[in-house]
Amino acid sequence: MNDTGQPAGTEEPAGTERSDHPSRRAPSGAWIAGSILAFVVGSLVIVYAIATTAAPTVEQRATVQGLAAAFVTGGLIAVLVPATAIVSLVIAAKRGRTGAAAGIAVCGALGAVAMLTMVPFALLSVGEAQADTARRAAPPTALETSRTPEQAEAGLVKLGGRVVDALGHEAPTDDQVSVDVRPCRLDNSDDGVLVHYSWRGPGADDPAGTPEQTKAAVAPAVRFLKAEGFAVGTRFVGGGVVMLDRDQGVSVDLYSADRVELGSPCLVDTGG
Numbered sequence: 235m236n237d238t239g240q241p242a243g244t245e246e247p248a249g250t251e252r253s254d255h256p257s258r259r260a261p262s263g264a265w266i267a268g269s270i271l272a273f274v275v276g277s278l279v280i281v282y283a284i285a286t287t288a289a290p291t292v293e294q295r296a297t298v299q300g301l302a303a304a305f306v307t308g309g310l311i312a313v314l315v316p317a318t319a320i321v322s323l324v325i326a327a328k329r330g331r332t333g334a335a336a337g338i339a340v341c342g343a344l345g346a347v348a349m350l351t352m353v354p355f356a357l358l359s360v361g362e363a364q365a366d367t368a369r370r371a372a373p374p375t376a377l378e379t380s381r382t383p384e385q386a387e388a389g390l391v392k393l394g395g396r397v398v399d400a401l402g403h404e405a406p407t408d409d410q411v412s413v414d415v416r417p418c419r420l421d422n423s424d425d426g427v428l429v430h431y432s433w434r435g436p437g438a439d440d441p442a443g444t445p446e447q448t449k450a451a452v453a454p455a456v457r458f459l460k461a462e463g464f465a466v467g468t469r470f471v472g473g474g475v476v477m478l479d480r481d482q483g484v485s486v487d488l489y490s491a492d493r494v495e496l497g498s499p500c501l502v503d504t505g506g
Contacts, residue, residue, distance in 0.1 A: 259332050260323050260326035260327065260332065260334035261337075262323060262333050262334060262337025263337070265316075265322065265323060265337050265341055266337055268319065269319055269340070269344045269345070272314075272344075273312045273344050273347070273348055275308075275311055276307075276308035276309060276312030276352060277308065277312070277352075279307055279308035280304055280305055280308040283303075283304030284301070284304075286300075297366075298363050298366040299366065301362075302356070302359040302360050302362065305355050305356040309348065309352035309356040312348035312352055313345055313352070313353065316341040316345035317345055319337065320338055320342055320345070323337045323338045324338065370423050371422070372421070374421070374424070374502050375420075377483050377499055378420050378421065378500060378501055379502050380482075380501075381498075381501065383415055383429055383498075383503065384504075386429040386499075387413055387429045387431075387498075389484075390413070390429055390431040390497075391413065393484070394406065394431050394494060397433075397458065397494055397496075398433055400454050400458035401435075401451070401455050401491050401492075401494070403435055403436075406433050410433055410434055410435065411431070411433050412431075412432045413429065413431050413432075414429075416429075416430055419500065420500055420502065421500075424502075425503060426500040426501055426503055427501055427503045428501065429497070430496070430498075433494045435491070435493065438492040442472055442490065443473075445473035446473065447473065448472055448473030448491070449473040449474075449475075452490065456477065456488065459486060462479070463481065463482075464478060464479045465477065465479075465480070470489065472489070472490075474487070474488050474489040476488075483498065483500075484496065484498060484499070485497045
């Protein structure tokens with residue numbers, strides 16, 4: 235018998251020895267699971283960012299830049315993991331490991347889906363973020379700097395008195411008029427203010443008439459405002475109407491012959 239315990243003369247031919255290192259399988263399952271998880275995580279990042287745009291307060295809502303960052307982050311997660319998997323599995327296949335082909339196919343499919351669904355949105359969101367940055371850096375518009383809040387208030391008080399006169403009432407009294415300043419957003423998203431004027435006549439609390447009666451009652455004011463350059467915006471169900479001066483950014487809401495509200499455009503807050 236020889237040293238291996240086999241009878242003499244029965245040695246295995248050269249090249250047929252059993253290998254102590256059998257061929258190993260490539261970790262395709264792990265890479266497939268990782269790619270699926272990456273796609274899910276990337277999708278959740280994007281979905282969460284989109285969901286925050288419906289938050290109840292401005293502070294909780296995602297900005298355009300935040301959405302762009304979410305799309306880019308989610309897209310990178312969903313694409314880079316399967317791309318890394320493909321590279322790793324190709325190397326494993328070249329080293330003789332088995333089972334790499336299935337992993338390459340599945341990871342490639344997941345990467346392709348991510349590329350087709352997430353990357354275009356990421357590119358669009360980056361473009362929108364750049365445009366939003368440029369808009370925010372722009373100075374206030376000519377309309378937003380056309381008058382101070384004090385000048386806007388004086389103009390609305392004067393116009394309100396003329397509208398009340400057109401409706402056939404006497405000049406508004408202090409107890410019938412209220413003027414307040416409200417916050418608003420300028421075109422570049424900076425803080426601004428708008429002036430709101432409200433007049434309630436002696437019959438403001440009386441039961442409303444029919445829409446036809448209300449329409450007829452406010453008709454004199456509509457004719458007056460049209461002569462001043464206003465145009466009809468929308469009509470209320472109850473017969474009232476919104477008049478707009480688009481050049482000056484002023485709106486006049488004629489709810490009835492005894493209720494009128496005026497609003498200025500959003501203006502730069504001069505701190506007065």
